[in-house]
Amino acid sequence: METQQVIEGIIEEIIYRNENNGYCVCEISMEEEDITCVGTMLGVSEGEQIRAVGEYVSHHTYGRQFQIESYQSFIPQDRHSVLRYLSSGAIKGIGPALAKRIVKKFGDDSFRIIEEEPETLALVKGISEKKANEVANIFYEQREMRKTIIFLQEYGISLTYAIKIYNRYKERTMDIVGNNPYKLAEDIIGIGFKTADEIAMKMGIDKDSVHRVKAGIMFILGRASLNGHTYLPKNDLIDKAEEMLLVPYELIENALIELQINKQIISKEVEDRVITYNMMFYHLELNVARKIYDLAQFDYDLPGNVDNEIKVIEENSDIVFDDYQRQAIKEGIKNGVIVVTGGPGTGKTTTINSIIDLLERQGLDVMLAAPTGRAAKRMTEATGRQAQTIHRLLEISFMNSEDNNNKFEKHEDNPLECDALIIDEASMVDIVLMNSLLKAVIPGTRLIIVGDKDQLPSVGPGNVLKDIIESNKVKVVKLEKIFRQARESAIIMNAHKINSGEHIDLANKKSDFFYIKRATAGSILDEMKTLTKTRLPKFANCSPFDGIQILSPMRKGLLGTINLNKELQATLNPPKKDKNEKVFRDVLFREGDKVMQIKNNYNLAWQIKNEYNFTIDEGVGVFNGDIGTIIEINQYTNKLKVKFEDDKVVEYEYANLEELELAYAVTIHKSQGSEYPVVVIPLLTGPSMLLIRNLLYTAVTRAKKYVVIVGLDTTIYQMIDNDKEIERYSTLRLRIQEIFDTMNEVGV
Numbered sequence: 001m002e003t004q005q006v007i008e009g010i011i012e013e014i015i016y017r018n019e020n021n022g023y024c025v026c027e028i029s030m031e032e033e034d035i036t037c038v039g040t041m042l043g044v045s046e047g048e049q050i051r052a053v054g055e056y057v058s059h060h061t062y063g064r065q066f067q068i069e070s071y072q073s074f075i076p077q078d079r080h081s082v083l084r085y086l087s088s089g090a091i092k093g094i095g096p097a098l099a100k101r102i103v104k105k106f107g108d109d110s111f112r113i114i115e116e117e118p119e120t121l122a123l124v125k126g127i128s129e130k131k132a133n134e135v136a137n138i139f140y141e142q143r144e145m146r147k148t149i150i151f152l153q154e155y156g157i158s159l160t161y162a163i164k165i166y167n168r169y170k171e172r173t174m175d176i177v178g179n180n181p182y183k184l185a186e187d188i189i190g191i192g193f194k195t196a197d198e199i200a201m202k203m204g205i206d207k208d209s210v211h212r213v214k215a216g217i218m219f220i221l222g223r224a225s226l227n228g229h230t231y232l233p234k235n236d237l238i239d240k241a242e243e244m245l246l247v248p249y250e251l252i253e254n255a256l257i258e259l260q261i262n263k264q265i266i267s268k269e270v271e272d273r274v275i276t277y278n279m280m281f282y283h284l285e286l287n288v289a290r291k292i293y294d295l296a297q298f299d300y301d302l303p304g305n306v307d308n309e310i311k312v313i314e315e316n317s318d319i320v321f322d323d324y325q326r327q328a329i330k331e332g333i334k335n336g337v338i339v340v341t342g343g344p345g346t347g348k349t350t351t352i353n354s355i356i357d358l359l360e361r362q363g364l365d366v367m368l369a370a371p372t373g374r375a376a377k378r379m380t381e382a383t384g385r386q387a388q389t390i391h392r393l394l395e396i397s398f399m400n401s402e403d404n405n406n407k408f409e410k411h412e413d414n415p416l417e418c419d420a421l422i423i424d425e426a427s428m429v430d431i432v433l434m435n436s437l438l439k440a441v442i443p444g445t446r447l448i449i450v451g452d453k454d455q456l457p458s459v460g461p462g463n464v465l466k467d468i469i470e471s472n473k474v475k476v477v478k479l480e481k482i483f484r485q486a487r488e489s490a491i492i493m494n495a496h497k498i499n500s501g502e503h504i505d506l507a508n509k510k511s512d513f514f515y516i517k518r519a520t521a522g523s524i525l526d527e528m529k530t531l532t533k534t535r536l537p538k539f540a541n542c543s544p545f546d547g548i549q550i551l552s553p554m555r556k557g558l559l560g561t562i563n564l565n566k567e568l569q570a571t572l573n574p575p576k577k578d579k580n581e582k583v584f585r586d587v588l589f590r591e592g593d594k595v596m597q598i599k600n601n602y603n604l605a606w607q608i609k610n611e612y613n614f615t616i617d618e619g620v621g622v623f624n625g626d627i628g629t630i631i632e633i634n635q636y637t638n639k640l641k642v643k644f645e646d647d648k649v650v651e652y653e654y655a656n657l658e659e660l661e662l663a664y665a666v667t668i669h670k671s672q673g674s675e676y677p678v679v680v681i682p683l684l685t686g687p688s689m690l691l692i693r694n695l696l697y698t699a700v701t702r703a704k705k706y707v708v709i710v711g712l713d714t715t716i717y718q719m720i721d722n723d724k725e726i727e728r729y730s731t732l733r734l735r736i737q738e739i740f741d742t743m744n745e746v747g748v
């Protein structure tokens with residue numbers, strides 16, 4: 001492989017340019033040869049002199065090229081280049097004929113004249129004074145842009161980001177960044193506090209700068225939200241800020257005051273302690289609480305013959321509802337908001353189906369949605385009606401990645417048109433999504449929230465389902481009975497035992513729940529390989545690419561997902577001559593690999609093609625937890641194609657590979673809301689905060705047909721005994737209580 005080199009030359013021709021992202025292909029003439037260069041170059045023009053750093057690469061069609069990583073461009077000096085530059089159209093209003101006349105008159109001095117004495121330009125035939133000034137302005141702007149890009153690169157900012165930054169701030173860039181580089185962390189997606197801090201340190205900005213401390217505090221609150229919290233106790237926040245920023249306490253206090261004045265954060269006293277929110281999360285909780293209150297104010301009449309109708313349903317389905325189910329059905333019809341919660345096999349789906357039946361018999365419109373594609377698909381199958389993801393229900397609009405707003409077409413001004421909305425797998429809904437959802441639900445719509453409160457909370461911030469239940473302000477029906485059919489499943493029975501802290505019987509081999517004792521990480525790894533490669537595919541009639549899923553409590557360690565994926569990739573999809581590969585950061589992707597999308601991307605386009613390669617459906621949006629297979633890695637287009645379930649094919653630019661992970665093994669956290677025919681769980685040791693009951697409960701309840709646990713029984717029992725939950729800082733419960741109490745007091 002050739003290494004980095006520096007080239008210098010004149011841009012002879014711009015062959016292609018994408019004005020949005022700055023991608024450019026051009027011909028550069030150097031002393032000894034002409035070379036095609038590709039890379040990100042903003043606003044360069046023919047005739048400019050360029051000094052670029054990069055490497056020579058070989059393109060399958062175009063041959064040897066120079067791939068530019070960073071560059072500086074200079075205003076041309078010699079007559080030929082000046083003419084070339086001015087003729088290229090780089091300066092609007094000057095074409096080849098005028099360019100010739102300018103150069104004829106001023107020669108090498110042309111640029112100095114344009115810049116310093118634009119009025120003199122008017123001496124050239126065909127240039128009015130007005131035009132001369134316009135030319136001077138454009139020239140000035142281009143010079144500023146060039147200077148800005150060089151300025152940003154000097155602080156180690158890559159070209160791609162330099163261009164993003166310039167496009168955002170334009171001629172104010174140097175002022176803004178020079179004054180407060182931390183602004184970049186606020187405004188530019190992809191630049192976080194750490195990068196901004198590095199830039200600031202290179203600029204010699206004082207470690208004690210208030211901008212730095214404020215940005216650091218916002219970063220810590222942002223990181224907390226990634227861990228599921230909507231706030232941090234103020235003392236915690238201060239400790240973390242002191243530790244990370246290494247600045248005195250008073251500076252942090254001052255920054256907190258400034259942030260509060262600017263309404264970026266808010267501190268509140270709650271139950272004898274002061275807590276601090278990023279203002280956005282505070283408002284999200286308030287809005288959600290308010291909307292739940294508004295919806296709950298509606299009471300609906302039960303149809304007079306409701307008991308008869310329930311009886312008909314019972315006769316048709318050959319079951320008798322238990323008291324809680326009957327209560328849930330009636331309350332679901334009567335109330336503005338209701339939560340139906342229960343573990344696996346307790347009859348949630350059966351209950352929802354009856355609610356839908358009864359509502360539809362009254363001529364009412366019912367909509368169904370769930371937080372993930374997989375959960376929505378299951379809901380569709382279980383109810384026989386179309387369920388959608390919440391994102392699709394709210395009609396995701398094309399989202400500019402620079403602008404996080406306006407994600408959904410449905411909101412308060414364009415609400416969902418239905419009489420009842422049923423949300424399944426509600427434990428996965430975070431505060432951000434709940435807020436977006438409730439914005440689109442108008443009072444007068446019944447909201448029926450269904451979920452298992454004992455599952456792990458949502459990946460995103462908040463503890464929405466539990467908080468709503470624990471507020472005690474909204475009607476909640478807990479289903480507890482495990483029905484006969486479900487009782488036959490050891491998976492379901494063991495899940496309930498685990499949830500109530502009871503030790504499970506690991507000796508029973510004749511069921512759908514298996515335990516294989518292995519005492520070392522190495523032997524567990526070996527077992528994982530044989531299980532997924534041969535034993536389970538034969539036994540369960542499905543493959544690790546489609547049906548068998550390994551779920552690990554953690555990412556790190558020999559039995560963490562990172563290592564398991566490496567090992568299983570080598571076993572299940574070993575290297576082959578005709579299989580292309582791509583290394584991205586530390587991960588090697590290979591054609592044939594099983595992968596998972598790890599964030600919601602509303603813009604990513606997908607297509608479904610038929611056997612003749614005609615597109616039969618297309619759309620946008622690939623979501624966290626979607627699993628697929630890599631079908632192509634193209635070294636020349638720098639793209640990787642994944643086929644997801646439902647045959648949706650998605651093309652990833654290499655730069656977006658951070659959205660994909662290998663998925664032979666995924667963390668239990670990531671498996672929430674998904675179900676797989678066969679779940680294999682390695683359990684040996686791990687950080688004690690991960691060896692907890694509801695993690696095991698969530699893992700086991702992901703399996704439809706078989707669970708196989710490989711490891712140590714002592715670890716399994718340790719998890720069952722450990723009913724600690726990972727703490728989530730959230731105050732939605734309090735906000736709901738507050739609003740109901742306040743409104744009741746004022747007699748609304």
Ligand SMILES: Nc1ncnc2c1ncn2[C@@H]1O[C@H](COP(=O)(O)OP(=O)(O)OP(=O)(O)O)[C@@H](O)[C@H]1O
Nearest residue numbers: 319320321322344345346347348349350483485486
């Ligand atoms: N009242 C009842 N009498 C008899 N069987 C019932 C009753 N209610 C539900 N069942 C049966 O119990 C089983 C589990 O019910 P259902 O699928 O509704 O539960 P669930 O809570 O949705 O389960 P999961 O969360 O695992 O999907 C089903 O086979 C269903 O037919």
